[in-house]
Amino acid sequence: MRWVTFDCYGTLVDWRHGIRTGTELIAPGQGARLLEAYNRHEQAVQTEAPTLRYRLVLAEALRRACAEEQVALHHDDAFVLAATLPYWPVFPEVQSELSALRADGWNLALLTNCDRDLVAETLRRLRVPFEAVVTAEDAGAYKPADAHFDLFQRAHEPEAWVHVAQSYVHDMVPAHRLGIRRVWINRLGERPADESIIQRTLPDLRGLPAAVGHPRD
Template sequence: MAVEWVTFDCYGTLIDWERGITDALLPLAPPGTSRKALAEWYIAMEAEFEAEGYHLYKHILDRVSRRLLEALDVPVAPDVASPLPTSVGEWRPFPEVPAALAELRAGGRKLAILSNVDRDLLELSIAQLGIRPDLAVTGQDAGSYKPVSGHWRVFLQKSGARADSTVHVGASQYHDMRPAAALGFRTVFVDRHGEALETSPTRVIGDLAPLPAVIEELARA
């Protein structure tokens, strides 16, 4: 079946946000703090705050970083800026991402990013990718956070695309694979951490390098 659009989650899929977050927080954390543990704590705390309802994502970054550093006994003073909101522009893409996006674009695919962050923060990350998506849908546009279906519904409305001619690519089974599949999208799970499958994605890849070939395969299926 034809693939007109390829939609992407951004952070964890295109941008190495765990590295970006821990690069920003580790200099403030106690010596010996584990990068892996710090990332896991952040992800768990972020999910708690997002479950409270929609707020600008920069406020989530601020609240989570303050709570996390307070838990590590290195609190940030109220009158001092927390490190995460200002660090987003320094978060880098995974090494294979720019080439994979360029190959998809050269193959005639339209590209979209569906992200929970704010418009201004996403623009900072788009500047790192080497290619501009044809469409971007943020938490501000949807008024909600994934896994709520708002991002996909806004995408369909703005693009005029059909779900069955679109493939959604993401690194989170919870935020991306399950809700996208429920709306009729084919899905590609980017399993960067060797997770146990709790969903049934159309395809599973370890990084984005094989994605252009996978999309070609799905277009012929």
């Protein structure tokens, strides 16, 4: 089978909007700086505890962000991000571009740093069928470790495989290391640390079917 795999949060779902607006619920006016602080802590939490459920990663990274920014956080409020994640918005072009990939004959899969129950809620919002989902809960690790990619490859033995993601560190680097074709969705206009890792770059998913090509090519 021929597959396009995706990261979910940041690539298909507006992760930054979700973190910013979620933290605004508990700390009005502080969402923008808590988003940036959260982003500095999440990967460290995942590295320290690679089997920790993602809802607990969200809570611990938020605790650390609030401590760094000296924002008071009540114990129960640390779980606001897991509670609001099912409502984080899907980027507007996602449904049409994924539908076009399916019409071209590609199978779609998610390789996500998330829990099964949380991503199941997000799948309802994506409104496009996915033939496979690999979560951090399944893999026992968080990207940029290879576990998601290895598990997917063992289960599906793809004849052709393109990985599409927004995160350079979490997705482009391991996909390059494993020799997987890749498209970087550079929504933030970042400069890669190593240009040779990047094969194709798009600012969002528009034009993705042309970028990945026909599955029979």
